[in-house]
Amino acid sequence: MSLSPAPDHLDEHRRLRVVHEREAVDLPAAQRAVADLLIALGRDPASEHLADTPRRVARAYAEMLTPREFNLTTFPNDEGYDELVLAKSIPVQSLCEHHLLPFQGVAHVGYLPGERILGLSKLARVVELFARDLQVQERLTKQVADWLQHHLDPKGVGVVIEAEHLCMSLRGVRAAGARTVTSALQGALREDPRSRQEFFALAGVNG
Numbered sequence: 001m002s003l004s005p006a007p008d009h010l011d012e013h014r015r016l017r018v019v020h021e022r023e024a025v026d027l028p029a030a031q032r033a034v035a036d037l038l039i040a041l042g043r044d045p046a047s048e049h050l051a052d053t054p055r056r057v058a059r060a061y062a063e064m065l066t067p068r069e070f071n072l073t074t075f076p077n078d079e080g081y082d083e084l085v086l087a088k089s090i091p092v093q094s095l096c097e098h099h100l101l102p103f104q105g106v107a108h109v110g111y112l113p114g115e116r117i118l119g120l121s122k123l124a125r126v127v128e129l130f131a132r133d134l135q136v137q138e139r140l141t142k143q144v145a146d147w148l149q150h151h152l153d154p155k156g157v158g159v160v161i162e163a164e165h166l167c168m169s170l171r172g173v174r175a176a177g178a179r180t181v182t183s184a185l186q187g188a189l190r191e192d193p194r195s196r197q198e199f200f201a202l203a204g205v206n207g
């Protein structure tokens, strides 16, 4: 068996440019708002220590809320691979929409291929596409599963996210170390108990 794809095979690679459709962050307005917040917190934004803080914070939020663009590259599933493909422990960093504090952890994203298989890195890119937003973990989990089902049209999709929310560890209930687990399933992983169990076993979660 040759490891290099035949030239006509290369032509069948399909790329879909994925860009996010969210409103761009208004940096000057965000900067003014951070300066106002510092004043409200009893701090002096004109002091030498804090002079650059509004600009830094505005840029930090803009970065955390802006996913990178990417190509969704798929390949024909010529060998008819029909077992699970699972990317485990993809880092997830997002912002809780209630407190604007980070939540972070890992995502396990799997699918049962149909006609096409996906470039492996794209599973992590899809997680980032939805994580760089103001989120709740449940919505993030479901958006990743629904998007993959829609764009890849596999036989099934499974997503598990395990994350620690800083709003639950630094403040409020102060339950440091508590991790929240959410899952979203589509297609055969949702309908077929054996596939579902296999997905949760491979992801390391008791389904």
Ligand SMILES: Nc1nc2c(ncn2[C@@H]2O[C@H](COP(=O)(O)OP(=O)(O)OP(=O)(O)O)[C@@H](O)[C@H]2O)c(=O)[nH]1
Pocket: 096, 097, 098, 135, 136, 137, 138, 165, 167, 168, 171, 172, 173
């Ligand atoms: N379901 C869900 N809740 C979240 C998520 N992130 C944060 N929360 C919760 O959102 C809730 C907001 O509750 P509120 O009572 O309005 O806010 P709060 O007074 O700051 O709540 P405490 O955190 O309990 O002090 C809290 O229970 C948070 O733990 C998430 O991703 N999913």
Ligand SMILES: [Zn+2]
Pocket: 096, 097, 098, 099, 100, 101, 165, 167, 168
């Ligand atoms: Zn929160």
